[in-house]
Each structure stands twice: as C-alpha cells, then as structure tokens.
Amino acid sequence: MTTVVAQGTFDILHPGHVHYLEEAAGMGDELHVIVARRENVTHKDPPILSNRQRRAMVAALDAVDEGHVGHPEDFFVPIREIDPDVIALGYDQHHDEEQLAGALDEAGLDCRVERASGREQVHEDELLSTGKIIDRICRERCD
Ligand SMILES: Cc1cc2nc3c(=O)[nH]c(=O)nc-3n(C[C@H](O)[C@H](O)[C@H](O)COP(=O)(O)O)c2cc1C
Numbered sequence: 217m218t219t220v221v222a223q224g225t226f227d228i229l230h231p232g233h234v235h236y237l238e239e240a241a242g243m244g245d246e247l248h249v250i251v252a253r254r255e256n257v258t259h260k261d262p263p264i265l266s267n268r269q270r271r272a273m274v275a276a277l278d279a280v281d282e283g284h285v286g287h288p289e290d291f292f293v294p295i296r297e298i299d300p301d302v303i304a305l306g307y308d309q310h311h312d313e314e315q316l317a318g319a320l321d322e323a324g325l326d327c328r329v330e331r332a333s334g335r336e337q338v339h340e341d342e343l344l345s346t347g348k349i350i351d352r353i354c355r356e357r358c359d
C-alpha cells in the first residue's frame with residue numbers, strides 16, 4: 217500500500233489541478249491532499265474560497281481519497297499523521313526537491329519526493345491557472 221501526498225492552494229479548480237492530482241494518484245494506491253491555509257498563501261493573492269470549501273472540492277475529485285486543511289505553522293504535522301511514501305510536488309511548486317527530501321530525512325520521515333508534470337493546453341481557450349480565471353472574470357464581469 218503506497219500512500220501519496222499532494223498539496224497546493226486549489227482555489228477555483230481547473231483541468232491543471234485534475235491533471236496533477238490524477239498523476240499523483242497514479243504514483244501510489246491512496247492519495248491525500250493538503251490544502252494550504254489561507255494565512256500561508258503569501259506568495260500570491262490570498263484565495264477567494266475558504267479553507268474548508270477548497271478542501272471539500274478537492275476531496276470530491278475521483279483521484280482523491282482524502283482532503284486535509286494544512287497546519288497553520290508546522291507543515292510536517294499533517295505529513296507525520298498521513299505518513300506518506302511519496303510527496304508529489306506540482307510542476308511549478310517552488311519547493312526544492314532535494315532540500316525537501318533532506319528535511320524529511322532529518323525529521324525521521326521515510327518518504328521520497330517526486331515532481332509531477334504540467335498539463336499541456338488541449339484547447340486554445342483552456343485556462344489552466346486560477347489567477348487567469350480570476351483575471352478573465354474581472355475583465356468580463358466587472359466594471
Ligand atoms: C510537503 C508539503 C506540506 C505542506 N503542508 C502544508 C500545511 O500543513 N499547511 C499549509 O498551509 N501549507 C502546506 N504546504 C504548502 C502549500 O500546500 C503549497 O504547496 C504552497 O503554499 C505553494 O502553493 P501553490 O501550490 O499555490 O504554489 C505544504 C507544502 C508541502 C510541499
């Protein structure tokens with residue numbers, strides 16, 4: 217039984233999220249997803265949707281066995297609880313694979329780190345980023 221963890225903001229789902237989570241699910245038998253807490257999303261605009269709504273939507277996807285809202289301070293608390301065999305980093309997540317693998321090792325967590333691929337655009341008008349969806353809403357629906 218191989219347990220995989222995926223993580224991210226997941227504010228307003230799109231096909232890129234589904235691609236990532238299906239690929240992560242294919243790395244093992246059971247997929248857990250950690251949804252970043254709003255207060256920890258500091259590298260871009262904060263999510264529109266609440267922690268619990270983002271968790272519920274991710275958990276409703278076929279590829280996902282369980283969704284979790286992340287820990288406010290210590291990212292290794294949920295990792296210890298889930299005890300995964302694999303952490304699947306998203307194609308553009310800023311975390312360094314080797315640094316993360318080293319930190320897991322130091323914390324006594326026996327877990328490998330894999331990098332998922334990005335989704336290629338299938339249709340010319342496909343929006344594969346929450347930020348781009350929000351930009352289009354603002355352009356087309358707001359004065
Ligand atoms: C192994 C791992 C565990 C994480 N655990 C948490 C957590 O417990 N709480 C949290 O708020 N964010 C956590 N994060 C951070 C976010 O899920 C996310 O990766 C980060 O904010 C980058 O966001 P992005 O996917 O929007 O680029 C974790 C990230 C990694 C790589």
Ligand SMILES: Nc1ncnc2c1ncn2[C@@H]1O[C@H](COP(=O)(O)OP(=O)(O)OP(=O)(O)O)[C@@H](O)[C@H]1O
Nearest residue numbers: 224225226232236306307308334335344345346347
């Ligand atoms: N187009 C995509 N292809 C594959 N994976 C993706 C794609 N978009 C996002 N992901 C992955 O999904 C996870 C959550 O991403 P995140 O919520 O930051 O989405 P985003 O759409 O890139 O957001 P934003 O546009 O606000 O930066 C991350 O691991 C990210 O790498």
